[in-house]
Amino acid sequence: MSEAADRPATTRRTLLCGAAVLAAGGATLGVAGCSSSGGSGAGGSTDAQSTAKATPVTVGAVADVPVGGGKVYRDQKIVVTQPTAGQYKSFSATCTHAGCLVDQVANNVIQCPCHGSRFNITDGSVADGPAPTPLPEYQVTVTNGAFQVTT
Numbered sequence: 001m002s003e004a005a006d007r008p009a010t011t012r013r014t015l016l017c018g019a020a021v022l023a024a025g026g027a028t029l030g031v032a033g034c035s036s037s038g039g040s041g042a043g044g045s046t047d048a049q050s051t052a053k054a055t056p057v058t059v060g061a062v063a064d065v066p067v068g069g070g071k072v073y074r075d076q077k078i079v080v081t082q083p084t085a086g087q088y089k090s091f092s093a094t095c096t097h098a099g100c101l102v103d104q105v106a107n108n109v110i111q112c113p114c115h116g117s118r119f120n121i122t123d124g125s126v127a128d129g130p131a132p133t134p135l136p137e138y139q140v141t142v143t144n145g146a147f148q149v150t151t
C-alpha cells in the first residue's frame with residue numbers, strides 16, 4: 001500500500017503553523033493554535049472561546065411534566081423529565097442512534113419511535129438499543145414555574 005495512507009493528512013493549519021516557525025528562523029515562538037497534540041493546553045484561545053456560556057431557553061411549564069415521566073419539546077429538541085417528585089432532568093431529544101427525535105416519555109423511559117431505543121429518565125443512559133450512547137444531559141432550572149434549560 002502507499003505510504004501516504006499511513007500518515008496523517010497535512011492540513012492547512014499544519015502548513016500555516018510550520019510557516020510561522022520558518023519565518024522566525026526556527027526560533028521558538030508562542031503561536032496560538034499551533035499545538036501538535038490538539039489537546040486543551042492552558043491559554044489556548046480556541047478553548048476559551050468554545051466554552052462560552054449558553055443562554056438558557058424557556059421550554060415549558062413545570063405542571064406539564066409528571067413524576068416518572070416527562071415532556072418532549074420538539075421545537076427546541078429538548079426533553080425534560082421528573083424521575084422523582086421535585087427532581088428535574090433535561091436531555092437532548094435527538095436520539096444517539098440515527099438522529100430521530102424522541103417522541104414519548106412514560107414508565108421511566110424516553111422512547112425513540114424510529115428503531116425502538118429507550119433511555120432512562122434519570123440520567124439519559126441507554127435502557128434498550130440500538131442507541132450506542134446516552135442522551136446528552138443539559139442543565140435545567142425552574143423559574144416562575146417554567147423550565148429554563150441550558151444546552
Ligand code: FES
Nearest residue numbers: 095097098112115
Ligand atoms: S434513531 Fe432512535 S432508535 Fe434509531
